[in-house]
Amino acid sequence: MSKVEEKLAELGLTLPEVAPPVAAYVPAIRSGEYVFTSGQLPMVAGKLQHTGKVGGEVTPEEGKALAQICALNALAAVKSVIGDLDRIEQVVKVVGFVASAPDFTGQPGVINGASELLGEALGAAGVHARSAVGVAVLPLDAPVEVEIQVRVKAGA
Numbered sequence: 001m002s003k004v005e006e007k008l009a010e011l012g013l014t015l016p017e018v019a020p021p022v023a024a025y026v027p028a029i030r031s032g033e034y035v036f037t038s039g040q041l042p043m044v045a046g047k048l049q050h051t052g053k054v055g056g057e058v059t060p061e062e063g064k065a066l067a068q069i070c071a072l073n074a075l076a077a078v079k080s081v082i083g084d085l086d087r088i089e090q091v092v093k094v095v096g097f098v099a100s101a102p103d104f105t106g107q108p109g110v111i112n113g114a115s116e117l118l119g120e121a122l123g124a125a126g127v128h129a130r131s132a133v134g135v136a137v138l139p140l141d142a143p144v145e146v147e148i149q150v151r152v153k154a155g156a
Contacts (some may be wrong), residue, residue, distance in 0.1 A: 041138070
């Protein structure tokens with residue numbers, strides 16, 4: 001088990017199986033020293049954990065927890081490409097999408113669920129640039145979607 005997965009276990013979390021794509025794409029792809037994930041939904045064991053808009057049917061706190069699930073799924077996608085999460089040198093960028101009620105403006109707080117998890121699991125390597133974007137709707141009526149870009153250690 002990698003040190004990253006050991007840290008997740010200390011947090012009471014386990015890395016899930018890679019969520020199967022819901023359309024024509026792959027969960028993650030490597031290009032040189034970078035791995036890019038597709039957008040990850042808050043799926044657990046193949047089931048979307050919540051539907052609706054944050055600030056409407058979904059509270060900001062629920063949205064934040066769902067963003068954490070998305071980040072776990074993104075780490076699983078990265079692992080499927082590089083084999084060992086300890087090979088991550090840096091999380092470079094996180095992009096979070098929040099299906100938002102018309103008057104909801106707390107997207108950054110929701111996506112903190114993903115950012116905080118990456119920081120806790122990877123330490124300094126989890127510090128990243130980020131965008132948190134409010135959108136009208138996401139696939140399957142998911143409240144949150146997160147994608148990440150990581151740089152892998154040379155030779156890994």
